[in-house]
Structure formats: structure tokens, C-alpha cells
Amino acid sequence: MKAHIYSLTVLATLAAPAAHAVEYRTVLPKQSAISFEFRQMGVPVAGGFKRFTTQMVFDPAKPEAASARIEIDLASIDAGSVEADEESAGKLWFNRSVYPKAQFVSGQVRPLGNNRYEMRGALTLKGKSRDLIVPVTFTPGKNAATFDGAFILKRLEFGIGEGMWADVATVANEVQVKFRIAASGK
Numbered sequence: 001m002k003a004h005i006y007s008l009t010v011l012a013t014l015a016a017p018a019a020h021a022v023e024y025r026t027v028l029p030k031q032s033a034i035s036f037e038f039r040q041m042g043v044p045v046a047g048g049f050k051r052f053t054t055q056m057v058f059d060p061a062k063p064e065a066a067s068a069r070i071e072i073d074l075a076s077i078d079a080g081s082v083e084a085d086e087e088s089a090g091k092l093w094f095n096r097s098v099y100p101k102a103q104f105v106s107g108q109v110r111p112l113g114n115n116r117y118e119m120r121g122a123l124t125l126k127g128k129s130r131d132l133i134v135p136v137t138f139t140p141g142k143n144a145a146t147f148d149g150a151f152i153l154k155r156l157e158f159g160i161g162e163g164m165w166a167d168v169a170t171v172a173n174e175v176q177v178k179f180r181i182a183a184s185g186k
Helices: 002-015 080-086
Strands: 023-029 033-040 043-048 052-057 066-072 103-114 118-124 128-139 145-154 175-186
Touching: 052 175, 066 175, 103 128, 118 145
Parallel strands: none
Antiparallel strands: 023 052, 023 175, 033 043, 033 175, 052 066, 066 103, 103 118, 118 128, 128 145, 145 175
8 A cells, every 4th residue: 555655656746747947038128117206396207218128037946146137228218298308318417418328237136035035236327326225026927927126216316417406395306216027938
């Protein structure tokens, strides 16, 4: 009887599909987004970026080996009006003729449990780099997974909105940045 149970256990183990981790590295741009929100004279203003590229590697079985690089085309801003989009190009804001892109490069990913992670990396914007810690939630799906995160960017640390725009009573220093990166696995 014991031999029979042992044989069934071995057969069940061999017949079970091999569990393997999925490594996500193919980003799905049409399902991905980067948005922001800030306050101007106390009124919330929402916007986003239409063009950005992402390279990433993420295996939920080995999150510490993950890497991500996001590059944002600052000319693709949608700040709610044509005037705001044009103003953002100038020297007081993004100075896009000198700094056309913003970039985030991850350095370390730490699992927090329940598909939540902490991604550490450097954000470079307008020629200045700052270290960030970004909480990210990983949601696996049938055909793709999503990586959702948000952080507060302090615009004055990057020289964004200088001169007359540096008054935080007019434009708040805190900008909430949200992102969703969708990726398929192999």
C-alpha cells in the first residue's frame, strides 16, 4: 500500500506542469501612462506625458535582480492647455532646448510582500539628479502585468519653475507623479 501511494505521488509530481517564473521585459506602450498633478493657486491641475520609453526586466521570483529605465520626452507634455505646454518649454521650467528628456534609472528593488515593492533609483531632470524611493505594486495578469507607482516630486529641487514661478503660493512645490507600466512576459 505504501509503495502504491509513493508511486501515485511520484506520478502526480511528474505530471504536474513545471512551475516557472515569468520574466517581464516587453513593455506595452499603449497600456502604459505617466501622469502628474499639482496645485496652482490652490486649484488642482492634472497632466501627463504622451511619449516615453521604458526598458525593464522583472522576475517576481528574483525581484532584487530587477532593473528599469524610463526616459520621458518632455516635449510630449499635456499640462492642460496649449499655453501651459508652451510655458513649460522655457528656461524657467524644463528648459527643453537644453534638457529635452527626463530619466529615471532604478538601482535596487526590494520586496515588501503582497506584490508590493520598493524601487530605489535616480531621477534626472533639468540636469539635476536626485535619489528616489518609489513604492510599486505589481499586478500579474493573463497576458500582461502592470506596475503601478506614485511619488511626490519637489519641483524646486530640480529648478523647475524658477524666477516668478518659485513662489509656492502660486504653484505648489509638490507634484504627485503616477505611472502605470504594462509589460508582457516570456
